[in-house]
Amino acid sequence: MARIAVVAGDGIGPEVVAQARKVxxxxxxxxxxxEYDLGAARWHRTGEVLPDSVLAELAGHDAxxxxxxxxxxxxxxxxxxxxxxxxxxxxxxxxNLRPSRLWPGVTGPLGNVKPGEVDLVVVREGTEGLYAGAGxxxxxxxxxxxxxxxxxxxxxxxxxxxxxxxxxxxxxxRRKVTLVHKTNVLTHAGSLWSRTFDEVxxxxxxxxxxxxxxxxxxxxxxxxxxRYDVVVTDNLFGDILTDIAAAVTGGIGLAASGCINPEGxxxxxxxxxxxxxxxxxxxxxxxxVAAVLSAALLLEQLGHTEAAxxxxxxxxxxxxxxxxxxxxxxxxxxxxxxxxxxx
Amino acid sequence: MARIAVVAGDGIGPEVVAQARKVxxxxxxxxxxxEYDLGAARWHRTGEVLPDSVLAELAGHDAxxxxxxxxxxxxxxxxxxxxxxxxxxxxxxxxNLRPSRLWPGVTGPLGNVKPGEVDLVVVREGTEGLYAGAGxxxxxxxxxxxxxxxxxxxxxxxxxxxxxxxxxxxxxxRRKVTLVHKTNVLTHAGSLWSRTFDEVxxxxxxxxxxxxxxxxxxxxxxxxxxRYDVVVTDNLFGDILTDIAAAVTGGIGLAASGCINPEGxxxxxxxxxxxxxxxxxxxxxxxxVAAVLSAALLLEQLGHTEAAxxxxxxxxxxxxxxxxxxxxxxxxxxxxxxxxxxx
Ligand SMILES: CC(C)[C@H](C(=O)O)[C@@H](O)C(=O)O
Ligand SMILES: CC(C)[C@H](C(=O)O)[C@@H](O)C(=O)O
Numbered sequence: 001m002a003r004i005a006v007v008a009g010d011g012i013g014p015e016v017v018a019q020a021r022k023v024x025x026x027x028x029x030x031x032x033x034x035e036y037d038l039g040a041a042r043w044h045r046t047g048e049v050l051p052d053s054v055l056a057e058l059a060g061h062d063a064x065x066x067x068x069x070x071x072x073x074x075x076x077x078x079x080x081x082x083x084x085x086x087x088x089x090x091x092x093x094x095x096n097l098r099p100s101r102l103w104p105g106v107t108g109p110l111g112n113v114k115p116g117e118v119d120l121v122v123v124r125e126g127t128e129g130l131y132a133g134a135g136x137x138x139x140x141x142x143x144x145x146x147x148x149x150x151x152x153x154x155x156x157x158x159x160x161x162x163x164x165x166x167x168x169x170x171x172x173x174r175r176k177v178t179l180v181h182k183t184n185v186l187t188h189a190g191s192l193w194s195r196t197f198d199e200v201x202x203x204x205x206x207x208x209x210x211x212x213x214x215x216x217x218x219x220x221x222x223x224x225x226x227r228y229d230v231v232v233t234d235n236l237f238g239d240i241l242t243d244i245a246a247a248v249t250g251g252i253g254l255a256a257s258g259c260i261n262p263e264g265x266x267x268x269x270x271x272x273x274x275x276x277x278x279x280x281x282x283x284x285x286x287x288x289v290a291a292v293l294s295a296a297l298l299l300e301q302l303g304h305t306e307a308a309x310x311x312x313x314x315x316x317x318x319x320x321x322x323x324x325x326x327x328x329x330x331x332x333x334x335x336x337x338x339x340x341x342x343x
Numbered sequence: 344m345a346r347i348a349v350v351a352g353d354g355i356g357p358e359v360v361a362q363a364r365k366v367x368x369x370x371x372x373x374x375x376x377x378e379y380d381l382g383a384a385r386w387h388r389t390g391e392v393l394p395d396s397v398l399a400e401l402a403g404h405d406a407x408x409x410x411x412x413x414x415x416x417x418x419x420x421x422x423x424x425x426x427x428x429x430x431x432x433x434x435x436x437x438x439n440l441r442p443s444r445l446w447p448g449v450t451g452p453l454g455n456v457k458p459g460e461v462d463l464v465v466v467r468e469g470t471e472g473l474y475a476g477a478g479x480x481x482x483x484x485x486x487x488x489x490x491x492x493x494x495x496x497x498x499x500x501x502x503x504x505x506x507x508x509x510x511x512x513x514x515x516x517r518r519k520v521t522l523v524h525k526t527n528v529l530t531h532a533g534s535l536w537s538r539t540f541d542e543v544x545x546x547x548x549x550x551x552x553x554x555x556x557x558x559x560x561x562x563x564x565x566x567x568x569x570r571y572d573v574v575v576t577d578n579l580f581g582d583i584l585t586d587i588a589a590a591v592t593g594g595i596g597l598a599a600s601g602c603i604n605p606e607g608x609x610x611x612x613x614x615x616x617x618x619x620x621x622x623x624x625x626x627x628x629x630x631x632v633a634a635v636l637s638a639a640l641l642l643e644q645l646g647h648t649e650a651a652x653x654x655x656x657x658x659x660x661x662x663x664x665x666x667x668x669x670x671x672x673x674x675x676x677x678x679x680x681x682x683x684x685x686x
Contacts, residue, residue, distance in 0.1 A: 070527075076526040076527045076530065076533065076534075076537075077526065077527050077528070077530040077533075080527040080528060081527075081528070081530065085528070107454075109453050109454060109455065109565055109566055110452050110453065110454065111450075111452060111453065111454035112452065130494070130528070130529060131528055135494075135529065135530070135531040135532065136531055137531045137534070137535065139498075141538070142498070143498055143499070144498065145497065145498040145535055146495065146496065146497050146498070147496045147497075147531040147532040147534065147535040148493055148494060148495055148496070148531060148532070149493070149494040149496075149529045149531060149532045150491055150492070150493045150494070151473070151478075151491060151492040151493070151494075152489065152491055153489065153490045153491070153492075154488065154489050154490075155482075155485070155486055155487065155488040155489070156486070182579070182582075183419040183420065184413075184419045184420050184423040184424075185420070185423060185424070185428070185473070185474055185579075185582075186473060186478065186492045187419065187420040187424065187478070188478040188479055188480045188490040188491060188492060189478065189490040189491070189492045190419065190420075191419075191480070191490065192480065192488055192490040194419075195484070214582075214583055215582045215583050215585075215586040216586065218561065218583045218584075218586050218587050218590070219586040219587065219589065219590040219594075219595065220590075222452055222565060222587060222590040222591060223452055223590050223594065236525070236528075239525075239528075239557075239558050240557055240558050240561045240583055241561075242558075243558040243559065243561050243562040244561050244562065244565060244587065246562065247561070247562040247563075247565040247566050248565060251562075251566065252562065
């Protein structure tokens with residue numbers, strides 16, 4: 001039976017995770033969930049972000065379900081670097097998978113894009129690039145201060161995530177991979193990414209390919225999101241592009257993600273793209289759909305394909321049935337989704 | 344009399360620059376323009392990108408009007424780094440100014456945003472960050488290859504562009520500056536940017552401020568572009584965000600930019616945000632509005648405020664008069680704009 005570690009976290013995290021667990025329990029009876037108290041509250045209470053002992057315990061699970069971490073009372077970077085990114089790096093979650101669909105029933109901001117027309121997935125690199133933490137500063141707080149951030153890219157890291165993107169594209173209908181980078185400015189990393197992309201592409205003659213600069217891709221995600229199938233890109237570009245993709249498909253309230261270690265050497269982690277949203281926390285009005293869709297990605301990763309499909313179908317029904325202006329109650333949405341997923 | 348260097352460049356560059364010159368000649372009779380042959384064609388012919396002698400000549404002008412450089416036959420980076428970025432850096436054009444307005448008559452992609460509602464300007468840093476060219480690679484073309492790109496940020500560079508943003512905001516109606524960065528991940532550069540921002544903000548109590556992570560800003564530019572007035576950000580974030588801002592206000596066909604050295608120690612450079620668009624080059628169908636609006640920014644920078652206002656009014660009339668489906672002819676648009684600007 002699947003052993004899941006649950007990090008509900010801060011703000012609306014616990015509210016939406018509770019619904020994801022409802023749905024998981026419904027479609028996979030007997031799933032074992034262990035809760036881990038990590039996030040802003042623990043940091044305030046104890047000064048701890050992610051003790052080594054907890055990291056070791058998490059490693060013993062099949063997957064991690066994460067709500068949201070972060071709070072304005074914690075200095076920037078403490079929880080992001082110390083917890084979220086620490087987990088992604090420690091567990092070598094090099095595929096940060098972010099699907100975006102414009103679901104029937106959802107009105108996106110784009111006037112000329114109809115539900116069903118957008119169905120893309122961004123395969124964002126998760127363990128390298130500007131997220132490596134290779135930066136520093138000198139002469140801090142003086143007029144001579146200089147601060148650096150270094151993007152580190154290895155053939156190893158670039159090749160494995162590109163391979164994953166091609167494998168995914170091969171299983172999809174349109175079989176297309178778009179590489180996004182900024183090869184005309186970031187010439188060293190850009191060259192590594194595009195040479196590796198071309199080599200892997202040569203092994204996949206059945207998959208169509210294209211290249212776009214990140215600025216152009218950001219634009220086309222707004223003007224023609226329909227054109228994308230699988231997008232592969234680096235860590236920072238992926239961070240930005242997936243928020244645009246979420247925005248054009250109805251907002252981060254619906255955006256799921258998986259931080260995946262495809263080999264299964266470490267647990268993969270599943271989290272809604274939205275943050276802790278302290279402004280609406282505790283009111284029971286957060287949309288749990290992103291957390292529930294993240295649970296569906298978790299089920300898929302653990303091989304429970306049929307259960308994942310039932311959760312996706314429940315979400316489709318929920319979204320198709322929403323009418324503008326109805327007030328959303330987090331727990332009620334969770335109840336409906338759980339009921340639908342087992343019906 | 345103003346002395347302008349004109350770099351028409353590649354693809355549609357010469358076509359749109361010709362219209363910008365028509366308009367400049369109309370509103371500022373006697374302007375002296377000298378053409379410089381730079382871009383893909385010269386590189387193919389001579390192997391030269393930007394000879395030092397040409398750089399020295401350009402330095403003797405009051406401003407540079409640039410069309411577009413780039414062609415698929417030139418390896419990535421050669422013209423971008425060797426010409427465009429070389430000019431921005433050599434002439435210390437640290438304010439890369441990119442206004443975005445949703446002009447009446449223009450239908451943007453966002454269903455719920457009305458013409459007139461969006462009027463923002465991105466003040467993009469132009470001489471630092473990941474554009475500094477501080478990167479390299481090791482073990483190239485082997486499984487051990489590593490490629491780096493370094494973002495360099497100085498107090499000097501960050502402070503001056505933030506000061507420029509606040510000064511601009513002080514002259515605008517809404518008086519608001521949004522800092523965009525990624526302080527939760529790029530903690531060193533992010534800290535420098537946000538400490539400097541807070542210090543400069545304290546000197547401008549009349550200007551409202553906010554901070555957003557780049558991923559959130561990318562999203563809000565799509566869902567609520569109305570919320571922005573002045574946005575200040577680093578070189579790469581600015582590259583991406585300005586393409587989103589262009590997309591939501593009718594496309595890069597309308598997006599103008601100025602690479603400005605505010606002190607006037609070097610010439611500033613004005614260029615449409617769109618590229619050379621080789622697919623439509625030579626057909627006379629490129630929209631010259633972005634080039635003409637860039638010429639208006641040039642006029643403003645040189646103190647010809649009234650002439651700039653007349654060009655903007657001509658563009659407003661042109662865009663308000665466009666009807667869907669009409670085929671656009673580059674030269675005719677230029678004629679109409681020039682005629683309107685002097686009427
Ligand atoms: C919170 C932050 C560190 C994180 C990221 O930048 O990856 C978030 O924006 C995301 O996309 O999951
Ligand atoms: C062509 C490229 C070097 C340039 C940039 O990245 O600055 C362009 O995208 C722009 O925005 O002017």
